[in-house]
Amino acid sequence: xxxxxxxxxxxxxxxxxxxxxxxxxxxxxxxxxxxxxxxxxxxxxxxxxxxxxxxxxxxxxxxxxxxxxxxxxxxxxxxxxxxxxxxxxxxxxxxxxxxxxxxxxxxxxxxxxxxxxxxxxxxxxxxxxxxxxxxxxxxxxxxxxxxxxxxxxxxxxxxxxxxxxxxxxxxxxxxxxxxxxxxxxxxxxxxxxxxxxxxxxxxxxxxxxxxxxxxxxxxxxxxxxxxxxxxxxxxxxxxxxxxxxxxxxxxxxxxxxxxxxxxxxxxxxx
Amino acid sequence: xxxxxxxxxxxxxxxxxxxxxxxxxxxxxxxxxxxxxxxxxxxxxxxxxxxxxxxxxxxxxxxxxxxxxxxxxxxxxxxxxxxxxxxxxxxxxxxxxxxxxxxxxxxxxxxxxxxxxxxxxxxxxxxxxxxxxxxxxxxxxxxxxxxxxxxxxxxxxxxxxxxxxxxxxxxxxxxxxxxxxxxxxxxxxxxxxxxxxxxxxxxxxxxxxxxxxxxxxxxxxxxxxxxxxxxxxxxxxxxxxxxxxxxxxxxxxxxxxxxxxxxxxxxxxx
Numbered sequence: 001x002x003x004x005x006x007x008x009x010x011x012x013x014x015x016x017x018x019x020x021x022x023x024x025x026x027x028x029x030x031x032x033x034x035x036x037x038x039x040x041x042x043x044x045x046x047x048x049x050x051x052x053x054x055x056x057x058x059x060x061x062x063x064x065x066x067x068x069x070x071x072x073x074x075x076x077x078x079x080x081x082x083x084x085x086x087x088x089x090x091x092x093x094x095x096x097x098x099x100x101x102x103x104x105x106x107x108x109x110x111x112x113x114x115x116x117x118x119x120x121x122x123x124x125x126x127x128x129x130x131x132x133x134x135x136x137x138x139x140x141x142x143x144x145x146x147x148x149x150x151x152x153x154x155x156x157x158x159x160x161x162x163x164x165x166x167x168x169x170x171x172x173x174x175x176x177x178x179x180x181x182x183x184x185x186x187x188x189x190x191x192x193x194x195x196x197x198x199x200x201x202x203x204x205x206x207x208x209x210x211x212x213x214x215x216x217x218x219x220x221x222x223x224x225x226x227x228x229x230x231x232x233x234x235x236x237x238x239x240x241x242x243x244x245x246x247x248x249x250x251x252x253x254x255x256x257x258x259x260x261x262x263x264x265x266x267x268x269x270x
Numbered sequence: 271x272x273x274x275x276x277x278x279x280x281x282x283x284x285x286x287x288x289x290x291x292x293x294x295x296x297x298x299x300x301x302x303x304x305x306x307x308x309x310x311x312x313x314x315x316x317x318x319x320x321x322x323x324x325x326x327x328x329x330x331x332x333x334x335x336x337x338x339x340x341x342x343x344x345x346x347x348x349x350x351x352x353x354x355x356x357x358x359x360x361x362x363x364x365x366x367x368x369x370x371x372x373x374x375x376x377x378x379x380x381x382x383x384x385x386x387x388x389x390x391x392x393x394x395x396x397x398x399x400x401x402x403x404x405x406x407x408x409x410x411x412x413x414x415x416x417x418x419x420x421x422x423x424x425x426x427x428x429x430x431x432x433x434x435x436x437x438x439x440x441x442x443x444x445x446x447x448x449x450x451x452x453x454x455x456x457x458x459x460x461x462x463x464x465x466x467x468x469x470x471x472x473x474x475x476x477x478x479x480x481x482x483x484x485x486x487x488x489x490x491x492x493x494x495x496x497x498x499x500x501x502x503x504x505x506x507x508x509x510x511x512x513x514x515x516x517x518x519x520x521x522x523x524x525x526x527x528x529x530x531x532x533x534x535x536x537x538x539x540x
């Protein structure tokens with residue numbers, strides 16, 4: 001299993017779980033594989049209460065953090081991973097097969113980042129909106145005739161994979177197959193690279209960029225939702241470090257300040 | 271996932287499962303990872319009926335084979351693997367950690383053997399008697415504070431491991447860590463070795479040896495149960511091929527025939 005310093009920086013996030021038995025099973029799998037931090041987004045209250053009060057419920061259920069939005073749940077995370085079978089949706093992010101996921105996650109934990117593993121509701125899975133908060137998606141390889149996994153079992157399989165895979169070796173012999181600019185620390189430098197900007201910082205920046213677009217008359221009202229979605233994905237693709245995010249935020253603050261003082265602000269027909 | 275020719279030769283054996291939800295979850299995990307053959311030993315009838323008639327129960331539950339004993343369930347298997355956390359019992363067989371199990375199983379499937387993965391009842395796990403039918407035991411690495419896994423989740427994690435691990439490479443770079451004489455096919459020979467004798471053939475031989483011991487006055491009545499247990503384990507350690515098993519059977523038949531004709535048969539005080 002992972003050393004506590006690493007397992008302590010991984011969150012399991014359940015978005016609107018329904019079945020109390022599934023919530024309990026997810027918590028039990030977390031306890032089995034040495035993870036403690038569960039976050040629950042907008043749970044159905046009666047079932048959530050039932051899951052927490054069940055006989056033999058793992059202690060971590062009592063300490064689970066409840067939030068009203070996924071954005072809030074992952075605000076302090078530097079790598080957000082969505083789960084699902086993706087049979088219907090065309091993904092907008094890189095997709096990794098579960099057996100190849102561990103090196104990327106372990107490298108992020110080792111360099112001091114915080115990782116969220118996000119699971120959707122039992123019936124419908126994560127929405128396109130949910131997925132836009134994810135840096136990458138993980139797919140559990142399953143049989144095409146029965147692709148959809150039970151929530152508790154999906155959590156167990158993902159955590160088993162992360163807890164028991166070898167961490168990337170020094171000589172690079174464990175090859176990450178992730179098509180992303182977030183490979184494990186490069187071989188010659190022993191010093192690990194710094195973690196990426198947290199999800200909340202990206203949301204702050206995205207909000208500012210959106211207001212700037214509006215102030216510049218760049219984003220017509222009918223396209224605002226689409227542009228918001230696109231910016232969210234774009235910022236996650238970039239894998240900015242915290243300094244870059246701060247610098248970019250400062251730049252857009254300045255631009256917005258100037259636009260708001262401009263006489264044409266918001267009225268430019270183009 | 272595994273090619274059908276291999277997944278078709280793996281049985282998931284549930285010994286006396288109690289909870290219908292767990293039976294359903296085990297079946298669903300099998301369907302997820304492309305396995306079809308479930309065997310159920312001495313199930314509690316009402317719960318077994320309930321699991322099979324549940325809405326959305328995978329088709330493989332309808333085709334599951336019911337037996338009254340574990341010996342009967344694994345009689346046609348050449349490699350029988352027991353599961354558990356082993357925190358209390360001192361194992362009498364080699365123990366493999368789940369992340370190291372796949373090469374041994376895949377090699378056995380590739381050489382034409384039949385593999386059984388045996389899960390015990392929810393509360394108590396497999397008994398010492400159950401385990402004596404196993405060639406090796408697999409241990410799922412779990413946190414010491416919460417070592418015991420839910421049955422459905424344990425099945426999911428084991429099948430995920432077997433279905434998604436790479437098969438042993440030709441250059442032997444995937445090292446099996448199994449302390450057993452059943453390593454994957456040796457490198458220089460492309461021809462795979464033949465599968466081992468099936469569990470039922472070993473039981474036949476064990477029965478004959480036991481009768482021979484009795485006829486020779488070698489096994490006092492008080493030790494018969496212990497000797498039976500020991501012979502069962504011994505025969506599995508040997509990994510005889512089917513020819514060896516047949517030859518040994520012939521030898522003991524001859525010995526027994528002679529002993530039965532001897533005037534001292536069964537009466538020898540030593």
